[in-house]
Ligand SMILES: Nc1ncnc2c1ncn2[C@@H]1O[C@H](COP(=O)(O)OP(=O)(O)OP(=O)(O)O)[C@@H](O)[C@H]1O
């Protein structure tokens with residue numbers, strides 16, 4: 001008889017409590033088990049096994065779901081570290097690491113296979129009809145389709161060896177690159193970067209390369225070296241929008257020993273990719289945030305592209321940052337890490353500045369110079385439909401030269417704010433208290449915070465008025481305006497509304513590359529895109545990011561403007577950028593104007609120093625929510641009273657969620673351990689009644 005300690009997910013439990021059960025079945029640490037808990041049957045993870053126990057009346061495990069452990073010792077150790085580091089529940093960490101098909105709550109569905117027909121050598125005579133049938137086939141194809149055409153002929157061809165049958169996991173598509181590969185002769189700067197990273201004895205590198213400086217080629221060459229030694233490579237990209245282009249380049253170079261892992265795969269597909277890694281059938285994994293948990297056995301290099309990107313931080317439990325996990329795993333495997341960006345996070349650049357990371361720079365574009373930036377002062381320029389005359393002229397010129405334009409407007413929908421002209425009230429979400437946006441195609445009002453939609457109404461709920469301010473504009477409206485301004489132009493729109501379907505990003509980008517004139521969209525169009533014919537970028541409402549009063553607003557605004565600008569003139573044409581702003585003298589604008597990251601870094605660091613913000617301090621936010629405001633306030637005050645060793649801001653009331661009032665405390669400390677210990681003490685006392693965000697990159701969400 002064995003006794004097992006099991007983690008169970010349940011609201012009433014305090015953080016990381018385990019329960020003891022007994023079993024005589026084969027079980028390992030890291031397996032899932034079904035156990036009785038009160039009146040319920042729940043699934044938990046085995047954390048420890050022993051053959052003795054002092055407790056009485058120990059209940060029995062109902063079923064061992066995985067005789068083999070799901071997670072290897074490395075990942076189990078990582079989960080413990082995460083739970084401690086982020087002051088969160090260990091079971092949420094274990095769950096995050098697994099593909100959905102293997103999560104505790106899921107009914108573990110066995111993998112579904114389908115049969116594929118491949119060309120076989122074959123021998124023996126065929127009737128003319130059979131020969132014609134065989135000649136008409138193009139391999140590989142699904143066997144079920146052949147059988148539909150002719151069951152008997154298909155069987156005959158299989159019997160004679162003309163068709164070979166292969167089992168493949170259902171839905172597993174072969175990765176096919178749409179572009180041919182060309183490995184470039186590296187520029188001297190690129191060559192130097194590759195040499196430095198591969199020969200240095202340091203382990204963490206920050207590759208700071210201006211937009212279009214050829215960081216991808218540096219990645220590919222480094223990956224090649226590591227693959228040649230028989231080790232695995234993890235290639236992280238920030239979000240699904242960027243993956244199609246990157247997957248294309250990586251698979252063109254390395255063929256199909258690649259696994260791809262991102263949020264748009266369904267459960268079966270994720271499971272397939274996970275298995276490929278677990279069974280050592282691939283050498284490279286390319287993917288978004290969650291790919292950092294793939295079960296590698298022999299990792300040789302981790303590349304993290306656009307390391308500054310906010311999508312690397314998970315904003316629900318467990319609230320981890322991919323960069324932290326990357327560093328932990330690299331240390332475990334003894335491998336190198338390359339963090340790369342044209343606009344590194346302040347945190348990473350500050351570490352590189354101090355010599356904690358090894359800074360490697362690419363200061364030039366390959367064959368053109370950096371794009372010319374025009375700051376358009378919207379206080380003085382005439383504009384039509386939100387577009388300044390300068391930008392309109394620049395767009396028109398592109399048509400005659402068969403060049404392309406990218407327009408960034410970081411707001412989706414048609415009218416981002418429904419504000420009544422009679423009483424001045426704004427329509428807001430009853431759950432969140434935030435402004436509702438009008439989406440014309442679906443004819444709904446939508447809350448961009450919680451996603452709730454409401455039937456469109458043209459009368460103000462406060463005064464019954466029927467007129468709303470029309471001055472604001474989202475991408476849907478801009479698209480409409482562009483159609484009337486440039487009727488013959490091919491306009492492609494990319495935002496959360498047009499990319500809901502699977503592979504939508506890829507299709508839209510392909511459409512634009514083939515025949516588009518203008519690609520318009522939200523921040524999705526600002527990142528990573530590399531199109532040879534784009535020579536103009538227009539940024540419509542450049543001030544929108546600066547208006548937010550968060551400690552990192554300026555950093556995020558700088559990143560977005562510099563990255564968006566960086567899409568222009570990357571290959572042969574000299575690029576131009578028009579940035580429409582009401583405040584051209586703001587220092588973020590001035591730094592973007594000269595692509596001067598270092599100047600931005602220096603100024604922003606001064607601001608952070610004065611305000612006592614990261615990277616000068618370690619920070620954590622605690623959010624207390626309750627349908628009763630007084631109760632929420634009371635919890636926040638109790639926590640504040642406990643936080644004597646750190647600096648505390650608040651409690652302040654922030655926007656509601658799900659009809660609950662929320663109060664926030666911000667905790668800061670110069671010493672990481674001081675903060676960590678203080679938050680743990682609060683977490684234990686609060687018994688889960690607090691939402692903890694260690695090391696947030698934003699205060700408001
Ligand atoms: N050595 C080279 N010779 C010629 N062309 C190159 C070379 N290296 C890269 N390129 C080309 O330069 C362009 C920019 O490279 P890449 O997309 O890797 O830039 P990047 O540094 O990742 O930029 P961003 O940060 O903006 O994404 C690409 O079209 C790429 O094919």
Ligand SMILES: [Zn+2]
Pocket residue numbers: 429430431432433434447448449450451452
């Ligand atoms: Zn809402």
